[in-house]
Amino acid sequence: MKLSNKGRYAVRALFDIAYFNDNQPTQVKDISLRQSIPSRFLEQIFQELKRAGLVTAKRGPKGGYTLAQSPQSIRLGDVVRAVEGPIELGHASGEKTTKTPGNGKPTRDSLRVMDDLFKDLSGHVEACFDAVSVMDICERAQTLGVRKPGTGQKYAYVI
Numbered sequence: 387m388k389l390s391n392k393g394r395y396a397v398r399a400l401f402d403i404a405y406f407n408d409n410q411p412t413q414v415k416d417i418s419l420r421q422s423i424p425s426r427f428l429e430q431i432f433q434e435l436k437r438a439g440l441v442t443a444k445r446g447p448k449g450g451y452t453l454a455q456s457p458q459s460i461r462l463g464d465v466v467r468a469v470e471g472p473i474e475l476g477h478a479s480g481e482k483t484t485k486t487p488g489n490g491k492p493t494r495d496s497l498r499v500m501d502d503l504f505k506d507l508s509g510h511v512e513a514c515f516d517a518v519s520v521m522d523i524c525e526r527a528q529t530l531g532v533r534k535p536g537t538g539q540k541y542a543y544v545i
Contacts, residue, residue, distance in 0.1 A: 389466065395423045396431050396469045397462060404457040405524045406534060411450035431469055438468035457524060463515035473515055474508040
């Protein structure tokens with residue numbers, strides 16, 4: 387499994403809202419500048435995050451996106467599933483099978499064992515993503531000395 391830019395950008399965007407704006411409405415252009423994410427791509431990501439119930443949108447000059455839940459309750463797994471789909475390592479069962487060993491193709495039993503193994507491993511990977519919240523990322527940013535606006539230091543991101 388490899389997390390795409392879309393998944394990484396989604397996590398960075400939610401971190402940005404929670405950390406830099408204390409969950410106040412944040413405009414896409416500001417997130418785009420701080421996180422170096424193309425604003426058009428960010429808009430698409432926010433639409434998916436909105437459909438998943440992770441952000442809300444407010445129109446107008448003081449509008450923007452806010453977290454729909456507390457930073458403690460939004461898990462990285464929620465974010466990744468919203469923009470990437472299920473967190474899984476893949477399955478071996480897409481391969482052609484035969485019951486005759488020795489011809490270079492896996493047997494049905496072999497594929498069943500591998501599918502079961504990858505299903506278990508996928509569950510462990512998903513649990514790792516679900517163990518980290520947006521608040522955990524904010525706390526990591528503080529530990530690493532990432533400054534908030536008005537502190538005299540350039541912006542930096544941690545992901």
